[in-house]
Amino acid sequence: MKKIDENTCIRFKPRKSSEEDYVDIQNNLAEGCMQLDSVIHELLHVLGLWHEHMRADRDEHIKVHQKNIQLGFKNQFAKMMAPDAATYGVPYDYLSIMHYPKDANAVPGTITIETLDPKYQVKKY
Known part of the structure; x- marks a missing residue:
């Protein structure tokens, strides 16, 4: 998130309980989940990129x-x-x-x- 925040105009912020739209990130130690590039790739999907x-x-x-x-x-x-x-x-x-x-x-x-x-x-x- 920091990489995207520092290199784009996209800003992530903590969710307030009243907000309906949010991203829930869970710890998963599956193969590839700990690679920075894989995390960025998946976050870009969340942002709508194909x-x-x-x-x-x-x-x-x-x-x-x-x-x-x-x-x-x-x-x-x-x-x-x-x-x-x-x-x-x-x-x-x-x-x-x-x-x-x-x-x-x-x-x-x-x-x-x-x-x-x-x-x-x-x-x-």
Whole structure:
């Protein structure tokens, strides 16, 4: 929260008991939950951001290998459509903390995301 507070115009504040809208953060020691980048990624979801690789224009930048996605994870690779798909003129960001790596939720030994331009590669956030 501090990282977002220091680098954006978003401010977090403690909840007052009378407020209906709030974020409840619970301690969970599951794998990945203690990684700063993972926490920021999930907080950005709370703030309404979608995965970068789900943008409506993603097919101009990446190829999603649907056949390589593990069962139960296809929804993580669905392409967003209007009205939820606004990019506000922001270019596709291969290095976004909201972009999955090439082997995210992949069947072992395969990739799920391939960049169309080899100069650009996606990394683990």
